[in-house]
Amino acid sequence: MPQVRFGPAGRPMRYSGVTELACDYIREIGLDAYEYQATYGVKIKKQSGLRLKENSRKNDVLLSMHAPYYINLSSNKDDVVERSIDRLLQSARAAEWIGAYRIVFHPGFYTKYSPNEAMKRCQNSIDVLKEQLSSKGINDYTFAPETTGKKSQLGNLEEIIKICQNNDNFAPTVDFAHLYARSVGEIKDQDDYSRIFSKLEDELGLKTLHSHFTRIEYTDKGEKKHHALMEKNYGPPLEPLLKEIVERGWDVTMICETPFRDEDALLIQEEYRNILN
Numbered sequence: 233m234p235q236v237r238f239g240p241a242g243r244p245m246r247y248s249g250v251t252e253l254a255c256d257y258i259r260e261i262g263l264d265a266y267e268y269q270a271t272y273g274v275k276i277k278k279q280s281g282l283r284l285k286e287n288s289r290k291n292d293v294l295l296s297m298h299a300p301y302y303i304n305l306s307s308n309k310d311d312v313v314e315r316s317i318d319r320l321l322q323s324a325r326a327a328e329w330i331g332a333y334r335i336v337f338h339p340g341f342y343t344k345y346s347p348n349e350a351m352k353r354c355q356n357s358i359d360v361l362k363e364q365l366s367s368k369g370i371n372d373y374t375f376a377p378e379t380t381g382k383k384s385q386l387g388n389l390e391e392i393i394k395i396c397q398n399n400d401n402f403a404p405t406v407d408f409a410h411l412y413a414r415s416v417g418e419i420k421d422q423d424d425y426s427r428i429f430s431k432l433e434d435e436l437g438l439k440t441l442h443s444h445f446t447r448i449e450y451t452d453k454g455e456k457k458h459h460a461l462m463e464k465n466y467g468p469p470l471e472p473l474l475k476e477i478v479e480r481g482w483d484v485t486m487i488c489e490t491p492f493r494d495e496d497a498l499l500i501q502e503e504y505r506n507i508l509n
């Protein structure tokens with residue numbers, strides 16, 4: 233049986249305990265993944281990180297980590313690139329403590345560069361990052377650059393695939409809502425999802441996937457706002473995606489990024505189980 237897991241992006245809605253024990257709660261409500269959010273800075277200390285890891289293993293909850301938002305590996309400003317690399321280093325260290333199987337991050341912005349130039353700058357920064365990781369003895373990591381939602385951001389599906397082809401220990405995070413927003417609504421049915429999976433399989437040999445889902449509002453510039461799962465006037469469509477996951481038989485982890493995180497993750501899981509049966 234393929235492993236398909238669902239969980240919240242960040243602390244569950246009704247959980248008020250410590251982060252270290254959040255996986256007790258996540259397992260109790262019936263979910264089996266958790267994306268720890270370091271989106272406003274990596275603040276977790278080693279001891280609590282280790283406890284979070286232990287607690288997630290005990291509950292068989294798969295942990296991933298979202299690195300800080302303020303990262304731009306293709307910036308024209310040296311200090312921005314330096315700080316971005318630094319945040320990814322801190323993320324990798326914390327990911328080791330908490331046992332995160334993926335470190336999700338948004339690679340950067342095109343700003344004044346052409347997509348090609350921005351990609352080159354991004355790769356140069358990744359080279360520096362990898363050097364620093366190895367000089368600090370951090371070897372056990374998988375960075376997971378995410379498909380981004382705004383057209384001004386580096387990170388369409390092709391770019392994310394290329395970054396992962398060029399770097400060991402890199403695997404994609406596919407945010408289906410971001411792909412949908414970026415393409416201004418061009419994901420309509422299962423065939424559209426199927427093309428995404430085929431591309432990942434053909435170009436990266438994948439049979440496992442780390443992914444994000446939310447309902448999303450967009451403009452002609454791409455992503456505008458995340459919405460609840462119930463707000464079905466916003467895409468992307470969920471049912472054809474879950475059908476595609478079932479038919480592909482891949483191991484998929486789907487992190488729910490709606491405003492209702494774990495509550496909506498449970499609804500997605502329920503719909504998935506209905507399709508399975």
Ligand SMILES: [Zn+2]
Binds near residue numbers: 378407444489
């Ligand atoms: Zn996302």
